[in-house]
Amino acid sequence: MRTSQFPLNTVKETPSDAEIASHQLMIRAGLVRKLAAGLYTWLPLGVRVLQKVEAIIRDEMNSTGALEVSMPVVQPAGLWKESGRWEEYGPELARLHDRHGREFCLGPTHEEIITELARNEIKSYKQLPINYYQIQTKFRDEIRPRFGIMRAREFIMKDAYSFHLDDESLQQTYDQMFQAYSNVFTRLGLNFRAVLADTGSIGGNASHEFHVLADAGEDAIAFSTESQYAANVEKAEALAPAGKRADAGEALSKVATPNQRSIEEISTFLNVATSQCLKTLIVKGDDDSVVALLLRGDHTVNEIKAEKLDGVASPLTMASDVEIQNATACDAGYIGPIGLNISIIVDRSAAHLANFVCGANENNMHYTNVNWARDLAEPARVEDIRQVIEGDLSPDGHGTLTIARGIEVGHVFQLGTKYSKAMKASVLDENGKNKTMTMGCYGLGVTRVIAAAIEQNHDNRGIIWPTALAPFQIALLPMNMHKSERLKEAAEKLYEELTTAGFDVLFDDRKVRPGFMFSDMELIGIPHRIVLGERGLDNGVVEYRARTDSDNQEVLLTDIIALLKKTSSA
RNA sequence: CGGGGCGUAGCGCAGCCUGGUAGCGCAACUGCUUUGGGAGCAGUGGGUCGGGAGUUCGAAUCUCUCCGCCCCGACCA
Structure with a gap:
């Protein structure tokens, strides 16, 4: 892609209403623009990142055998009344009427719709288990949208819903989803923790939240220094101090x-x-x-x-x-x-x-x-009535607790029969008996994970994309190309070669000064940078620099592709 | 919802207290110069001062009202 064909809508000044780094950088790098409180337009550069995330999610979901569907954003009130959530949900559920006065809502999640689908389409235990997923826009009328994309009212989420004849089957799919989520976040290059969550009143056996660790996180996470134990601070058990109580000393x-x-x-x-x-x-x-x-x-x-x-x-x-x-x-x-x-x-x-x-x-x-x-x-x-603090004994008996802030980017949940029972979603079992299906649901915040990735990967110059998320892999920057036909030819040739080799290359063919190009490319966080100049050309070399490096490296023009193949696969 | 703040050119802001007909920086556009870290000079365009009502000879400025946006928020024990 050429910058002459792919505008970079970067801005030099930090927007005054952006508090946290990811919000500021997403605006500055030209990924998104705010339309209204909690509503954002995604620009071409941002869409490329979205697509990278979605591709990884699809890949991991598909490999577990989950099936992609697409459900409406506008949902009839009837189904929500059936599940009881029309009343349960507060003002966060945006309700509306059509021209005939019929009631609808904007889907904040899709349990009702998928249960409606399942009860109509699934009749026999032979069709189970099944796991449907979609990547879809959700709307939640948040009390206070903030931090840009992080807590927006409209956002994109991958949500999956599985249906089973029994709890063992549910547990199996749950474990698969847990693994798939771990794979997704690992591939995205994020530092994350799977955190024990409260199953609360809904019941079910297990629930985990996936948190990306970052100071701007809205949740405090307690995790063990020595084991896999991790829990939301609110939910982490505070054990009694070890040892015996000290003896009484001086008189009262x-x-x-x-x-x-x-x-x-x-x-x-x-x-x-x-x-x-x-x-x-x-x-x-x-x-x-x-x-x-x-x-x-x-x-x-x-x-x-x-x-x-x-x-x-x-x-x-x-x-x-x-x-x-x-x-x-x-x-x-x-x-x-x-x-x-x-x-x-x-x-x-x-x-x-x-x-x-x-x-x-x-x-x-x-x-x-x-x-x-x-x-x-x-x-x-x-x-146990207190909040755990740093240094407390880990509730599982291994190590002590460290407390860090986390951004919730995923939640896997064994729902049980809450919706299938209320909405009468059942199948015939081997004995021809009606049996209520048991369900799991698995959410992953697509737009939020992008903000979380930036929170975790940035410096004072801009975003530092993990390879898997980067909108482009390589920034190809010719210095003053308009002044040298020879340079232009070399740049065009290298662009061609890199593209043929399978890289996503952003070729900066704008007639702008070098410093301008450097700043732009660093702001939008392209992982690899190749600079082509007259001087280097004489010696058959280009300059290479990774976004994380502080110095340039001279590389023979004939070696650059091999080098990039090596570094980008490492 | 409660409390606080803001709304003036695409962006960031000054002007408001003390009314007199709107300004700065960046960006944009044109020309010349410059060309390895967000260039320099000269010039140009761009504003219902968030909307409405009121006070006044006169309102960005004072009053009322509506709208939008941002921030904070229930351990003092």
Whole structure:
């Protein structure tokens, strides 16, 4: 491709409304343009990248035997009412009417449609298992679209849905999909983790999210330093600290702590570590009651874990000042478990504390050297209610946890019969009996994975595409070609040879200055660059430089193709 | 949804407080020069100042209203 035929819509200035690197670079490199909040147009360069990703996904999906279909974006409300999601889904589901007043929605996902297809087309167990997939545009009316392509309202997703007679078959396909996803992300050259996800109320045996590790990620991931264990921070179990609780030391004492309310203030004022303080949170319980949650001072409560507990209101809600006054006779900031007359739930780590500091249930007073069993009863109810932190023991017993941010780019899920049951999708089994099919679903964010790849691969000059994603493999840059017929001939010849050798080449035949070409090619992230100049031509050499290199390398014109074949396959 | 901010040329912004008829840089176009890291000089074109209403002799500027966009958000205990 020639730049004279393939415009590069690059911009030098960083758009003011782009926060993260991938968003800025996608605009600057001319991959996308914003149309409205959360809506983007893909330019020719961006489409090439999209197509690369889609090709890899198709390749991996097809090799598992999955079958490509294409379902409508506009979906009739009836099916959503059947599944119950017309009511379940909030305003994120964009609803509309046609000219006859019939109700429709823009598909945020396609479970209903595929289940409708399956119940009509699949009658016998002999047709199972089957796995349908599509690469399709989705629409979710996000509360707050942000980060460009990363959290857009309209986006492209590969979604697959498998149907089975039994759970064993589902597990098999699930494992295949897990492997296919790992293959896709590996081929795309991404640093990713398969993360254990909560199967929640929908049930099923397993669910994994695939996350690309990047600082701009919206999710925090905890993963083991030594094993394959990885989980969303919200879901990672916090084990009790190892070893026995320390023995009680000095006697309990009550100290004045005027105007010292927060853990940080108390820690500084009394010169004790925050991990030696006890944090007492008062939250709403069932009915009109309130409940105390006890945590170590350096830990934070995990709302998801806490609100699941019996006696705790869901969603987790902090008690009001009035409720705190009624329950404790002191202000927030001086609450503690000693003499507290409401039900108490103690975090595992807090139950392991000895000689700790806590509020005295009296304004401007705290206790020090507090010990369970000696100064107050042993915790009656110990639960895991906190967020894991870096360095915690890995829940699987191997290694400790590291915490990194991740961008969710894939999710594989054993759905079970949620949709097939609601929508009566069944087949006849060997005995001629009706049997509800069991389902799996497997999503992969096509547009998001591109943003994620850029987050993970860029520098101050622009994008550094992994080979598999690059819109072009090679940038062929002749220096001032318009001034030298000899150079033009050599460049044309090399372009021809490279193209014939099977490379995607971007031949910069614009009449622009060298620096301009270099900057453009670096911004759009072409992995390999060949510079042709008059001087080199005299010696039969060109300059080669990989996007990741900092120096040029002189290569004989006759060797360049062999070199590129070697480096691009390595 | 709540809170904060922004909307002026294709892009990035100034002007607004204190009303007097719109400017800077980049980009675009033309010419000359230049030519190995986003060139220089000269010139040209481009604006319903987000929309509407109001106050005023006069509104980008003040008031009201609508729209669009961006950012942040429920552990003080």
